[in-house]
Amino acid sequence: MSTQTQEPVEMATKPVQEHQWLQQLVGEWRVETEMTMAPGQPKQKSEGTESVKGLGGLWAVGEGKATLPDGTPMTYYSALGYDVSFKEYRGCMFASVSSHLWKYTGELSADGRVMTLNCVGPNMMKEGETANYRDVIEILDADYRIRTSYGQDENGEWHEFMKARYTRV
Numbered sequence: 001m002s003t004q005t006q007e008p009v010e011m012a013t014k015p016v017q018e019h020q021w022l023q024q025l026v027g028e029w030r031v032e033t034e035m036t037m038a039p040g041q042p043k044q045k046s047e048g049t050e051s052v053k054g055l056g057g058l059w060a061v062g063e064g065k066a067t068l069p070d071g072t073p074m075t076y077y078s079a080l081g082y083d084v085s086f087k088e089y090r091g092c093m094f095a096s097v098s099s100h101l102w103k104y105t106g107e108l109s110a111d112g113r114v115m116t117l118n119c120v121g122p123n124m125m126k127e128g129e130t131a132n133y134r135d136v137i138e139i140l141d142a143d144y145r146i147r148t149s150y151g152q153d154e155n156g157e158w159h160e161f162m163k164a165r166y167t168r169v
Contacts, residue, residue: 006037012019019057020080022081023057024053025137031048031165031166037069038125046067048066050065051064059081062079063075064091072097074095074096075096077094082104091106091117092142098122102133114138115137116135118132118134124151131151132152133151144168148163149160
């Protein structure tokens with residue numbers, strides 16, 4: 001039996017450089033969204049708010065409220081963090097208007113301005129099938145960001161279907 005004592009393992013994750021990017025999302029936001037409900041259809045608009053809080057310096061946790069173009073109220077929750085074990089950004093989002101849990105993996109651009117989040121979700125054009133989706137968050141300055149959502153078609157082409165503009169309030 002060894003008489004050496006081992007150093008205790010740290011239980012809490014300490015924030016690393018990758019977590020700093022998330023702090024830009026923290027705050028109160030006004031959100032203006034344009035979305036295309038189907039190919040060839042005109043864009044529809046929606047407005048709402050988002051409140052993002054930091055959690056332990058490791059996560060940006062958001063609650064959003066909006067009204068869909070048809071008047072349906074929607075609430076959503078999101079979380080985005082950097083997983084030090086897997087060395088990637090990870091997140092999720094769920095909403096009052098969908099039973100799907102959107103699970104994201106992401107990467108940050110070299111200049112630190114653009115976060116690209118990828119996920120698989122229900123195919124919005126074909127019932128019972130899944131499709132690839134991509135959300136791109138672009139930080140324009142401390143008070144303004146844009147989130148653009150894309151879906152991938154069966155030919156591998158990406159198509160923008162939603163653009164949300166966030167202005168700090």
